[in-house]
Amino acid sequence: MAEMWISMGPQHPMTHGLWTLKVKVDGETIVDADPELGYLHRSVEKMGERRKYFMNTTLTDRLCYASSTTWTHCYTHTVEELMEVEVPVRAQYIRTIMLELQRLASHLMWAGAYMPDLGHITGALYFWRDRELFLNLLELPSGSRLLYNFIRIGGVKRDLPNGFEEKTERILKLFEQRLDEYSDLFENSKIFRMRTDDVGKFTAEQAKNFGITGPNLRGCGTKFDLRKHDTYEIYEEIDWDISTREAGPGYSDCFSRYMVRIDEMKESVRIIRDCFKKMPAGATLASRIPVRAHGEAFRRTEDSRGEAMMYVVGDGSDRPYRWKIKSPMFTTMSACPHYLKGYKLADIPAIMGSIDICIGETDK
Amino acid sequence: MNIDEFMQQLSSSKGVSNISKIRKNTVKLDLTKEESLDFFVSIKSEFEHCSLISAIDNQPDFELVYHFSCMNQSIVVDDSNCAVMLEAHIYLKREAPSVDSIANIWFGADWHEREAFDLMGIYFIGHPDLRRVLLPEGFAGHPLRKDYVYEIHEEEW
Numbered sequence: 001m002a003e004m005w006i007s008m009g010p011q012h013p014m015t016h017g018l019w020t021l022k023v024k025v026d027g028e029t030i031v032d033a034d035p036e037l038g039y040l041h042r043s044v045e046k047m048g049e050r051r052k053y054f055m056n057t058t059l060t061d062r063l064c065y066a067s068s069t070t071w072t073h074c075y076t077h078t079v080e081e082l083m084e085v086e087v088p089v090r091a092q093y094i095r096t097i098m099l100e101l102q103r104l105a106s107h108l109m110w111a112g113a114y115m116p117d118l119g120h121i122t123g124a125l126y127f128w129r130d131r132e133l134f135l136n137l138l139e140l141p142s143g144s145r146l147l148y149n150f151i152r153i154g155g156v157k158r159d160l161p162n163g164f165e166e167k168t169e170r171i172l173k174l175f176e177q178r179l180d181e182y183s184d185l186f187e188n189s190k191i192f193r194m195r196t197d198d199v200g201k202f203t204a205e206q207a208k209n210f211g212i213t214g215p216n217l218r219g220c221g222t223k224f225d226l227r228k229h230d231t232y233e234i235y236e237e238i239d240w241d242i243s244t245r246e247a248g249p250g251y252s253d254c255f256s257r258y259m260v261r262i263d264e265m266k267e268s269v270r271i272i273r274d275c276f277k278k279m280p281a282g283a284t285l286a287s288r289i290p291v292r293a294h295g296e297a298f299r300r301t302e303d304s305r306g307e308a309m310m311y312v313v314g315d316g317s318d319r320p321y322r323w324k325i326k327s328p329m330f331t332t333m334s335a336c337p338h339y340l341k342g343y344k345l346a347d348i349p350a351i352m353g354s355i356d357i358c359i360g361e362t363d364k
Numbered sequence: 365m366n367i368d369e370f371m372q373q374l375s376s377s378k379g380v381s382n383i384s385k386i387r388k389n390t391v392k393l394d395l396t397k398e399e400s401l402d403f404f405v406s407i408k409s410e411f412e413h414c415s416l417i418s419a420i421d422n423q424p425d426f427e428l429v430y431h432f433s434c435m436n437q438s439i440v441v442d443d444s445n446c447a448v449m450l451e452a453h454i455y456l457k458r459e460a461p462s463v464d465s466i467a468n469i470w471f472g473a474d475w476h477e478r479e480a481f482d483l484m485g486i487y488f489i490g491h492p493d494l495r496r497v498l499l500p501e502g503f504a505g506h507p508l509r510k511d512y513v514y515e516i517h518e519e520e521w
Contacts, residue, residue, distance in 0.1 A: 211472020324418035
């Protein structure tokens with residue numbers, strides 16, 4: 001049969017955002033692929049050059065709607081390095097709690113989106129029901145459900161509200177019970193395993209060369225997490241472990257990438273509990289926050305999807321001269337022809353869903 | 365290898381100058397355009413992940429900043445498990461903004477180079493597929509350049 005190109009997207013439900021995947025198929029087998037981006041390009045980097053440093057936190061919130069706090073944190077963290085601002089210890093603890101709550105919400109959002117990709121609509125409802133719990137928690141200190149603008153240069157907007165710890169603990173307990181239920185529902189489900197086992201394989205060596213980071217790399221059994229390997233905030237003092245999984249020796253498939261995120265959620269719960277235990281009293285915003293900056297700085301953080309990095313150059317004025325955003329999904333998607341090749345057309349939603357695409361950050 | 369030994373080793377490489385440590389785990393250096401490809405090939409075994417390529421318009425000249433990350437702990441910072449990074453700067457003349465592509469060494473650099481071409485107009489020699497990635501085909505100009513003039517659309521009511 002002759003080979004032909006098929007366009008999946010920009011309106012295909014598999015895309016989770018707005019992009020096109022052109023696939024070349026021979027019968028039902030994928031021979032080649034060509035991802036196309038740019039439908040959501042908002043030129044955030046250029047907009048940032050025309051706004052003052054502190055104004056950009058509203059832009060970074062909008063980089064990824066599923067994980068907005070982690071992006072704002074990456075930006076403020078870089079600018080703090082550039083301006084040499086000392087963040088108070090309590091603010092660092094509050095940030096860590098917010099980041100981990102956001103990671104939970106983001107992973108639940110991903111799991112909820114992944115299930116309908118595999119034809120499991122009930123899974124979406126379960127996971128999104130739980131995500132709602134964490135959005136409620138994030139709403140308490142910040143006042144909004146998706147775009148928080150809570151982390152500011154030099155600290156956080158305000159202290160945690162009264163009773164936050166008790167409410168969080170109640171929800172974490174409920175969530176842990178539900179995770180056990182889900183392991184029965186999904187991990188032991190034969191249909192789910194048939195769709196995900198041995199599908200979308202790549203090795204750890206390939207993943208590093210492709211620029212794949214985060215949970216997708218840890219799904220290959222590589223123990224690499226920037227929270228430990230390029231530590232920031234107070235992750236050093238917290239008691240937690242890097243979660244890894246592998247499908248076989250040194251490679252991952254859709255199921256190991258699913259499992260590593262479930263494990264990460266359990267670790268996030270541990271981190272939040274430990275933060276509440278160790279959190280000291282004190283200020284939540286630095287007393288001296290400069291407006292102008294000179295020089296260059298970069299920082300990388302462990303976003304929900306991988307290595308997020310920002311590089312900021314200041315020329316002495318109150319606006320960044322150049323602001324570069326590294327999105328983990330940008331490089332992960334660029335490699336998709338390599339890990340799609342050889343699988344069936346019907347596997348595309350399972351594979352592309354398992355790498356957790358977010359187009360907002362990718363298109364910038 | 366300790367990071368200080370690595371810096372010692374770098375100082376004998378061709379085309380490398382101004383080696384400094386900007387953070388405890390980050391080495392920064394300047395690189396000449398001509399020697400860049402040989403240098404990048406020589407560090408591939410330690411730095412297996414290309415994190416980012418940023419292009420900066422310094423007016424009049426361009427600057428490329430490469431960030432590489434060492435994931436296999438072949439270079440360490442004292443006794444911690446901190447991952448080492450390398451920051452390489454290459455300066456390009458405005459008349460000829462071109463440099464050798466590293467997309468064949470690190471696949472992850474492929475789209476970073478396409479983005480630098482798309483938004484800043486840097487040409488990467490030897491890139492397998494150098495075309496726009498974020499902006500539509502047929503777009504004129506490179507909007508992240510400082511001398512880019514925006515079209516002003518006046519609404520007619």
